[in-house]
Amino acid sequence: MVSAVDTAQILDGRxxxxxxxxxxxxxxxxxxxxxxxxxxxxxxxGADPASQSYVAGKHRDxxxxxxxxxxxxxxxxxxxxxxxxxxxxxxxxxxxxGYIVQLPLPKHxxxxxxxxxxxxxxxxxxLHPTNLGRLVANVSGEMNSPLPCTPQGCIDLLDHYGLxxxxxxxxxxxxxxxxxxxxxxxxxxxxxNATVTLCHTGTVDVERHLAQADVVIAAxxxxxxxxxxxxxxxxxxxxxxxxxxxxxxxxxxxIYGDVAPGIEGVASWYSPNPGGVGPMTRAELLAxxxxxxxxxxxxxx
Numbered sequence: 001m002v003s004a005v006d007t008a009q010i011l012d013g014r015x016x017x018x019x020x021x022x023x024x025x026x027x028x029x030x031x032x033x034x035x036x037x038x039x040x041x042x043x044x045x046g047a048d049p050a051s052q053s054y055v056a057g058k059h060r061d062x063x064x065x066x067x068x069x070x071x072x073x074x075x076x077x078x079x080x081x082x083x084x085x086x087x088x089x090x091x092x093x094x095x096x097x098g099y100i101v102q103l104p105l106p107k108h109x110x111x112x113x114x115x116x117x118x119x120x121x122x123x124x125x126x127l128h129p130t131n132l133g134r135l136v137a138n139v140s141g142e143m144n145s146p147l148p149c150t151p152q153g154c155i156d157l158l159d160h161y162g163l164x165x166x167x168x169x170x171x172x173x174x175x176x177x178x179x180x181x182x183x184x185x186x187x188x189x190x191x192x193n194a195t196v197t198l199c200h201t202g203t204v205d206v207e208r209h210l211a212q213a214d215v216v217i218a219a220x221x222x223x224x225x226x227x228x229x230x231x232x233x234x235x236x237x238x239x240x241x242x243x244x245x246x247x248x249x250x251x252x253x254x255i256y257g258d259v260a261p262g263i264e265g266v267a268s269w270y271s272p273n274p275g276g277v278g279p280m281t282r283a284e285l286l287a288x289x290x291x292x293x294x295x296x297x298x299x300x301x
Contacts, residue, residue: 040289150178150277234268
C-alpha cells in the first residue's frame with residue numbers, strides 16, 4: 001500500500017499544444033514570406049463520426065497556424081485503386097507538404113499497403129516504415145524525417161514542464177505501432193537518454209514493473225487497467241490510451257484513459273485523459289508538416 005503524496009500537478013496538454021501552435025504560426029509566417037505555404041492533406045474513407053470529428057479538428061488547427069488544408073473524402077465502398085490514386089495525386093501535389101490517411105479504414109482495404117504508398121517525406125504521422133527505420137538507425141544525430149506524433153507529443157509535454165527524462169526508468173504499457181513501439185525509440189535516443197521497459201499482454205507481472213517506474217506511459221487502450229495503488233509515490237504518469245464508451249441513452253461517447261481514478265493522490269505529475277497527450281498529438285502533426293516545408297526551403301538554398 002503506497003502512502004499518499006501531495007495532489008499531483010497536471011500536465012496540461014491543451015495549454016502546451018496552444019503554446020506549440022503559437023510558435024508554429026510564427027514559423028509558418030516566415031515560410032510564407034519565403035514563398036512557401038505548408039499544406040496538410042487528409043484522406044478520409046467513409047463517414048465514421050469519430051474520424052470525421054478528428055479530421056475536422058485537424059483542419060481547424062491548420063487554420064489557427066496558417067497551414068493550407070487539403071481534404072480528400074471518399075465513400076466507404078471506395079476501391080483500393082481509388083484510394084491509391086488519391087495518394088499518388090497528393091504525393092505529386094507541391095502544395096501538400098504532408099498528409100495523413102485517417103484510420104481505421106474500411107475492412108476491405110489493405111491498410112498497410114495504403115500507408116506504405118504515402119511518400120515518406122510527406123508522412124505527417126511519422127509512421128511510414130521508412131521513417132520508423134530512420135528512427136531505429138539514428139540514435140544520436142539530428143532527425144531529418146517526420147517523427148511519430150503521439151510519442152513526440154509525450155516528450156514535448158514533459159519538456160514544456162521542465163521534467164527531464166535523462167536517467168529515468170520509463171515503463172511503457174502497450175506495444176502498438178502508433179505509440180508503444182516508437183515511444184521506446186524516441187526515449188532511448190541520446191538526446192533523451194531514458195531507460196525503457198516495454199510491457200504488453202505477454203509481460204509476466206506487469207505490476208512489478210510498474211512499481212519500479214519513475215515515469216509511466218499508459219498506451220494500451222484498456223479502460224482503467226492501471227491501478228494507482230501499484231505505483232510508487234511521486235511517479236510521473238502520462239495517460240495516453242483511449243477507450244470510448246457510448247451512452248445508449250444519449251448516443252454520445254465518453255472517453256476513458258488506461259489509468260484508474262485516484263492517480264492525483266500518488267503521482268507528482270500526470271496528464272489527464274482527455275486533455276493531456278491528445279491535443280499534443282494534433283499539434284505534433286502540424287509540426288511535422290511545418291518541418292517538411294522548412295526542409296523544402298533549406299534544400300532550395
